[in-house]
Amino acid sequence: MRIFLILLVLCVFQSQAKPISYYFSPDIEFDQGISKPSDILGYEVGEWHVRHDQLVRYMTLLAEQSPRLSISTIGYSHERRPLLLLSATSAVQQQKLESIRQAHVARLTGEKIKAHTPNVIWMGYSVHGNESSGSNAALLVAYYLAAAKGEEVKHLLENNIILIDPAMNPDGLARFAHWANSHRGQVLSSDPAHREHVEGWPSARTNHYWFDLNRDWLLLQHPESRARVAQFHHWKPTVLTDFHEMGTNSSYFFQPGIPSRTHPITPDRNQSLTQKLAAYHAQILDSEQQLYFTQESFDDFYIGKGSTYPDVNGSVGILFEQASSRGHVQESINGDLHFYRTIKNQLLTSLSTFAGVTALKSELTAYQQAFFSQSAQLASKEKYHGYIVEKGLDAFRFEQFAELLQSHHISAYPLTKGFKTAGKEYQIGDLYIPLQQAQFRFIKAAFSTQTDFEDNTFYDVSGWTLPYAFDLDFSKISSSWGLKYSDTPWHKVPFEPISVQPDGVYAYAFEWHHYLAPKLANLLLAEGIKVRGALKSFTAQTQQGKHTFSAGSIVIPAGLQTSSNWVARLTELATNLEIPLFSIATGLTPQGIDLGSRLMSPLEQPHVLLVGGKGSSQYEVGELWYQLDRHLGLAPTIVEQHRLGKLDLTRYTHIILADGRYEQVDNQAKSAIYSWVKNGGVIWGQKRGAKWLVDQQLLKIETVSTKEMKALFKTDGLPYSEREALAAKQRIAGAIFQAQVDLSHPLAFGFEDATLPLFKNSTWVMKHSTKPFTNAVKYTSTPLLSGYADERNISQIAGSSALVATRYGKGAVVAMADNPVFRGYWYGSSRLLSNALFYANSI
Ligand SMILES: [Zn+2]
Structure with missing residues (x-):
């Protein structure tokens, strides 16, 4: 009886685990010298939700074991988890990966490269942490590429460099694995009401700061996106895939999405290639009688999403959405949806992507090359030459904007001479962004001020005009006569460390219009340094000459300070934040309020x-x-x-x-x-x-x-x-x-x-x-x-x-x-x- 019970318990437990043979066709033979995921995890894929540290360990080991794989850490998440990028190709090509990459990129910039170059496919998994079938499938995808034998995989690896981004949001993935695993019993609950399937607040969709990383490809506010986009431009993949999950009662979606909701700058050919690839996904899902749909529900409009950013950057971006088991198993209108099934579907469409891209190699390569080579011709058809973005007074905000353009490989050139056109006057240092460059389409999309649309139904935002977000004035330049700008694109100029004379100073001051001025005020207050905020503007005689401070500017009167090293701390903090400091020798001002005025309001540290x-x-x-x-x-x-x-x-x-x-x-x-x-x-x-x-x-x-x-x-x-x-x-x-x-x-x-x-x-x-x-x-x-x-x-x-x-x-x-x-x-x-x-x- 006891043995029977133990066996029964084991059976219940075992029934949730699917061996590796469940995932792959029995025709595929694997190299026994390469570890299977379960060798490292201690359980079968899909039995538990993989933890990010386990995923890192397995991927690292695969790269050690297989000459077909290499691995690099391209950055770290907020919580200091490594962001991995694996590359898989034939062992021979693995030896000359860098020269292949260079040839691939050079070809896109118009260089004539004779040598055969493989296509670059980027496989991105689970940017939403609670859509974890992707990252769990990535274990199997990597195993397949490292260990499968036979002609098919050989042909695949010879014709492609496959980049695997196995966990696009490690902190979210970790949060969800913890949630799902800690609510998993030995007997699984499929009841949708069970805590396992109803996440707490915040959900694990987001990253550490609860941001949706699948909106950040354009905005690049997070280290995960910055690392990814840098690698995207480094490699310029021909195709990029983005694996997600949707509602439990749904089935499986792959692009093309709703045709009328594709960003207008995306070439039609991009959509027809997406359609051609779709046939491969359909075929593989048909073979397992899985339900799916296309051209519904999901759009391809906002360029800051993982499947749309590639479309406006010369690649073909493909979105996949699998119905979510959100946990280990959940009831659905299609019966019990098991986590392992969702993983298998993501594996299948990964394999169909490989098959499709390999079969369509020459079409995809031609498309990507044409995308960039057409830029010059398209730009010359426009009625204007480019944009000028005005620098304004806030160096930080302007630099953040300029760095964002730089991250998207947009060249922007500082004016070297004042420039007047259409009744406006531009200053030295303002940025000229000519349309005539490889990123023509991306510039158009990032600066778009479109308000009329073919289809008004938006799944996400319909306006994201970058200079507006930074409150920077910008205009289209239709006459460039007399426009003089730097030969080299904008780059950050190092900030000179601040040195102030500590003697004979009545007060120090800095201006409020600098983006980080509130931060500096806060840090000073936190250290007990007394700070006054000017409620009206004033002009003061400073060490640097007569200067007018607008309302809000900060004054640090020397006579009020009690700590001995406050001047050193002030200059150090101001230098770190790159905020210019002014020293003032007298409280009497030639214009506006004096420094001892009641309109110099004592500021309090916010709590x-x-x-x-x-x-x-x-x-x-x-x-x-x-x-x-x-x-x-x-x-x-x-x-x-x-x-x-x-x-x-x-x-x-x-x-x-x-x-x-x-x-x-x-x-x-x-x-x-x-x-x-x-x-x-x-x-x-x-x-x-x-x-x-x-x-x-x-x-x-x-x-x-x-x-x-x-x-x-x-x-x-x-x-x-x-x-x-x-x-x-x-x-x-x-x-x-x-x-x-x-x-x-x-x-x-x-x-x-x-x-x-x-x-x-x-x-x-x-x-x-x-x-x-x-x-x-x-x-x-x-x-x-x-x-x-x-x-x-x-x-x-x-x-x-x-x-x-x-x-x-x-x-x-x-x-x-x-x-x-x-x-x-x-x-x-x-x-x-x-x-x-x-x-x-x-x-
Ligand atoms: Zn998603």
Whole structure:
């Protein structure tokens, strides 16, 4: 009996494990000298979710064992996990990998290369950590390439360099493996309600800071994307695959996606090649009677996604979506969906990609070469020569923008002489980006200000115009007569270390318009250095000559300091952040307020409570956390809504509410928040966080609800088939709107001009406040700058408030209709948040 029980238990346990023979055709013979995944994992693939450290160990071992594989660490995730890139090819070609790469890239730049070069295929797995069938399948893909014998694999490896990016989001993968494995019993639960299948907050889709890395290919705010895009351009793959998962009740998707939702800059040939490759995926999934679909649900529009970025960079990007078991097994309308089945499907379409790319080799190579060789001809057909982006006063923001272009292999040239055209004057150092370069199509897509679209249904944002996000003025240049620019593209000039004379100085000062000025102020305050913020502008006689400091500039009066080494710390911190320091010898100024004025406001170090957890938008809380942590040097305390009432709020200066449903904030918390604001606290709410402030009457302003916005659209007589199109018109999936800033308002300190582009993906509207001096930022009368929004929505947003700030007792309430730190790359509007941290109490 006992033996029988043990056997039964073993059987139940064993039934979840599929041996390696489950995954591969019995015709394939494997080299016994190469370790199978289970030799290292201690279990069969799919039995547990692979941990990232196990994956690294196995891949490293394979590369040691097989002459066909090599491995490199191309970077590290935020949590310091290695980002791996394996290359697989024949043992002979492996010996001369670098010269093959060089020949491949040289051919794309128009060089005549006689030698045969293999195609480069990039296999990217599980950029969303909780879509882990991809990374688990990568173990098998690598094993196959290292160990399979026979003509087929030989032919494959001779004709291709296969790059494997086995875990595109190691921190997310690790978070999900931990979740799924720690909820796995010996007997698996397929009940969708089981905790294993219902992730906590934050989900493991995202990276360390809860960002979606599959939106970051264009924005490059994270080390994972920066490393990947650098390698992408290093290798210029012919085809790039991107393996995902979707809802459990779905089947399998592979591109082409919805034809009308392909980015217009993508050549038609790209889509027909995608279609040709699709036949190979269909064939292999047919052979196992797996359900699948194409040309539905998924689009190919936003160029910052893994399957679209390649399309505007000369490659063919392919998206795969497998129904998710989100755990080890889950019930679905198609029966129990096992993790091992999802892994097998990702393996199958990896193999069909290999077969398709090998068979279509000459077509794909010709396509990729033509993509780049056509650039010159296409650029010459345009009615303008390029763009000039103005440098402005904030060196950091400008450099971040220029570095972003550089990372995408766009050449931008600093002007060497002032230039006047079309009534505008450009300065030395402004950037000229000529269209006439290999990245022509990418430039067009990154600078696009399109507002009219063939199809208005967007799965993601429809506007992402890069200079708008950085609040940098830019224009198309249609006459280049007299334009003089550097022969070499922009590169960062090293910052000269700051040296100041410590003697005879009355005060030091730095300007607020530098992006990192709030960070410097914060770091100084954290070290006990006393800092004053100028509420009005002043001109001072400095060591560097007479200088006008605009409102918001920071003064560090020598007479107030108590620590002995404060000058050394100040110069060290300012040097690290590359912020110029001015020394001032007297408190008396020739113009504007004097240094001892009451309008030199003592600044306080912000202590931020950031509300997160269930009910709050994981992305927005992550973006706010990232902004505070990485760009301001601040550690916010992140707290779930239901814990708010139990906290001593007096230790915080600011509470931040991201978009979210604030239903769990109980009455105890509400009354604590009221008295905390009355006593001097600053509360910031954005989108539904702002709505909560209005609902709680902390802010009195008329609003237009999303429901009222929807009602602007007549639905009478619309056929059912119009349902999706109507919903698309009613929402703003993500577009850029122009706002007007009141430059004299403390929350607008540091802005150089009154126009400010804002990112909008909400239709909740704050009407123009009738209370005087509270509309710090409002939308212009014709606000849409880039992306899609319906006229009815635009007309409601025109003239409405984007940011309202008002006093409440001794404290302040700041409400913003939008998210100023969207996806971490809105370097322009993020200043509104920084200002609220230091200047909201000065309104
Ligand atoms: Zn995904």
